[in-house]
Amino acid sequence: MHDAPPGSPSSTAAPLATEAEPLAHGLKQRHLTMLGLGGVIGAGLFVGSGAGIAVAGPGIVISYLLAGTLAMMVMRMLGEMSAAIPASGSFSVHAERALGRWAGFSVGWLYWFLLVVVLAVEATAAAQIANGWVSSVPQWAWVLIFMVVFTCANLAAVKNFGEFEFWFAALKVGAIVLFLGLGLLAIFGVLPDTDPVGMSNLTGRGGFLPHGWEGVVSGVLTVVFAFGGLEVVTIAAAETDDPARAVGRAVRSALWRILFFYVGSMLVIVTVLPWTAQQAGLSPYVTVLDSIGVPSAGTIMNIVVFVALLSALNANLYGSSRMIFSLAERGEAPRGLLNVSGGGVPRRAVLASVAFGFVSVLLNLQWPDTVFLYMLNAVGAVLLFVWGLIAASQLRLRRRIEREAPELLTLRMWCFPWLTWATLAGLAAVLLLMLTDDTARPQLLWSGAATAGVLLVAAVRELRAPRA
Numbered sequence: 001m002h003d004a005p006p007g008s009p010s011s012t013a014a015p016l017a018t019e020a021e022p023l024a025h026g027l028k029q030r031h032l033t034m035l036g037l038g039g040v041i042g043a044g045l046f047v048g049s050g051a052g053i054a055v056a057g058p059g060i061v062i063s064y065l066l067a068g069t070l071a072m073m074v075m076r077m078l079g080e081m082s083a084a085i086p087a088s089g090s091f092s093v094h095a096e097r098a099l100g101r102w103a104g105f106s107v108g109w110l111y112w113f114l115l116v117v118v119l120a121v122e123a124t125a126a127a128q129i130a131n132g133w134v135s136s137v138p139q140w141a142w143v144l145i146f147m148v149v150f151t152c153a154n155l156a157a158v159k160n161f162g163e164f165e166f167w168f169a170a171l172k173v174g175a176i177v178l179f180l181g182l183g184l185l186a187i188f189g190v191l192p193d194t195d196p197v198g199m200s201n202l203t204g205r206g207g208f209l210p211h212g213w214e215g216v217v218s219g220v221l222t223v224v225f226a227f228g229g230l231e232v233v234t235i236a237a238a239e240t241d242d243p244a245r246a247v248g249r250a251v252r253s254a255l256w257r258i259l260f261f262y263v264g265s266m267l268v269i270v271t272v273l274p275w276t277a278q279q280a281g282l283s284p285y286v287t288v289l290d291s292i293g294v295p296s297a298g299t300i301m302n303i304v305v306f307v308a309l310l311s312a313l314n315a316n317l318y319g320s321s322r323m324i325f326s327l328a329e330r331g332e333a334p335r336g337l338l339n340v341s342g343g344g345v346p347r348r349a350v351l352a353s354v355a356f357g358f359v360s361v362l363l364n365l366q367w368p369d370t371v372f373l374y375m376l377n378a379v380g381a382v383l384l385f386v387w388g389l390i391a392a393s394q395l396r397l398r399r400r401i402e403r404e405a406p407e408l409l410t411l412r413m414w415c416f417p418w419l420t421w422a423t424l425a426g427l428a429a430v431l432l433l434m435l436t437d438d439t440a441r442p443q444l445l446w447s448g449a450a451t452a453g454v455l456l457v458a459a460v461r462e463l464r465a466p467r468a
Contacts, residue, residue: 015289023088023322024158024344027141027240029249031162035315036233036254038169040071041404042308043125043174044226046301047283051270054278055447056219057210058202058270061263063219068259070430071227073423074387077394077413079251082234084401084408089326091390096330098278098397099389101465102458107389108327111231111453114382116353119313120360126309127364129302133447140364147357148278150314154321154350157343158239161318175304176261179285183268186261186292201274210275221433221440228383229312230254232319239344256319306426320353321346380443381434384427387452391424 052060078091082465087093089108096104127142154159189196202208209215233254237247269284271386273291278284283305289297325346327333339348398416401408413420434440 002369009050009392014453022099023239023325023340023346023355025239025241026157026159026344027162027236027246028159029120029246031159031166031248032233032236032240032246033253034166034169035162035236036250037257038165038172038180040227040229040258041169041261042174042226042229042312043122043305044223044228045265046285046305046308048226049266050278050282050284052219052222053266053275053284055222055271056212056215057206057208057209057275058414059209059213059216059221060223060270060275062216063223063268064262065259066216067220067224068262069226070224070387070423070426071230072255072259072424073419074390075230075255076389076411077420077423078231078234080409080411080413081397082237083244083248083251083392083411084405085397086234086238086247087326088125088235088322089330090231090238090323091325092323092370093330093384094397095389095393098393098400099394100462101332102455103173103389103393104330104449104464105327105332105458106454107386107393108332109457110382111386112320112323112327112353113450113454114184114379115176115316116356117379119316119320119354120357121355121365122313122316124360124364124441126306126313129306129309132302140361143364144358144361145311146313147294149353150317150355151350153314154254154354155341155345155347158345161314162236162316163312165318166444168307168314171260171307172304172311174463176265180261180264180268182292182294183265183272183288184306186272186288188267191292197271198204201271205276218437219280220430221437222280224430225380225383227258229315231259231386232315233443235319244408244410252413254420313355317350317354317357321350321351324352325349344408352398379447380440381431382450383445384431385447388424388427391420391427395420395424 049060052063054169056063081094082090085094089104092104092108092111095107113280123143123146124139126146127139130142131137131139147436153164185191186194187197213219233250234247237243237250240246265285268290269278273290277291278287283301286298288303289301294300323335324333328335328337328349337346337349337352339346341347394413395417398413398420429446434444
């Protein structure tokens with residue numbers, strides 16, 4: 001997959017085909033399918049959705065529909081490119097072929113930076129929950145335990161990662177399905193001591209849009225990042241026996257179901273209870289389950305959120321290690337990271353990716369109450385910049401694939417190129433809205449600075465590259 005020696009000029013004429021990956025092909029279709037379903041179901045949905053309801057009211061359903069549609073468009077584009085050109089570097093490889101080496105370098109390092117920070121954030125959040133259960137073990141010690149356990153899991157055979165994620169995701173999906181079922185029974189008054197709810201909670205207390213469309217827009221800014229994580233599916237596809245077929249099936253099966261889980265959950269939450277009944281800092285899922293008489297609802301959801309955080313940590317460590325391995329293959333990261341174990345695991349890439357997670361142990365020791373917020377602000381909008389480069393890559397790469405190898409287009413983006421352009425416009429609108437929002441602006445500025453730094457490094461590399 002190393003298209004050109006390090007230091008060579010950018011070229012969008014690199015061959016479409018990729019060389020065989022030296023990584024193991026230990027993931028099965030069931031692993032990839034469940035990773036696609038569970039990859040984005042995390043604390044952002046189970047806990048963070050409460051902040052969205054507070055600013056949008058019942059209109060949060062529209063917020064999730066808009067944000068989810070944007071994420072679906074990006075994933076369909078990514079699925080198209082990954083089915084045609086499967087690679088462990090996924091959209092970093094696609095960006096290089098479509099836009100040049102500067103783009104592959106930039107999106108690859110940005111995504112790696114995003115994942116290594118987020119996995120430390122997830123370890124911190126999981127440690128806070130575990131510390132509440134076992135207060136004798138300090139928060140920093142829990143982070144250390146999680147880092148050691150998941151580093152060992154990712155240093156072993158890739159099938160171990162697949163099995164971890166399969167069962168983690170199965171629990172999360174099962175929790176969502178059970179919640180939807182109980183919620184519907186409560187809405188129709190089937191559960192003991194309940195009466196049919198009707199539409200009163202959707203139309204009362206200010207109506208469906210108590211804060212108007214401005215509230216819906218604020219809701220989009222709050223929830224759009226909850227859809228991050230699906231990208232790992234296209235990275236993992238390279239380690240299956242039939243990457244093109246596997247990624248196509250995983251993307252097709254995941255997109256609509258995830259949108260159904262997210263939008264369906266929000267619709268149940270704001271229908272069962274008035275949106276004003278949600279409490280700050282408490283999961284809306286807990287509030288609803290408590291209201292319909294589910295015993296120990298808080299404990300149950302804490303367990304689900306805990307598993308969701310560990311699942312995301314595991315997936316992000318995997319995705320970041322494969323991304324930096326792919327960058328090393330193409331001469332965009334130190335060549336020493338290319339070391340692969342006998343079982344086909346890029347162990348040095350795993351260790352490089354988990355390093356910041358171990359640094360976060362010290363951060364948790366020094367600043368246990370504030371480190372979570374600062375780390376989250378550091379990566380705020382990087383996901384949107386990555387999505388934008390994915391869309392720009394698909395816009396150009398699709399034409400080239402149609403011209404050179406149309407048989408590779410086994411999965412196609414809908415209504416090309418119009419929906420691609422619409423997605424780019426939607427991403428630009430979200431970034432503009434973040435700039436005008438006092439709460440979201442710090443994240444955008446921090447992420448913008450990180451993105452500008454990576455782009456500057458890419459530009460310097462381009463200028464220094466010898467010309468043919």
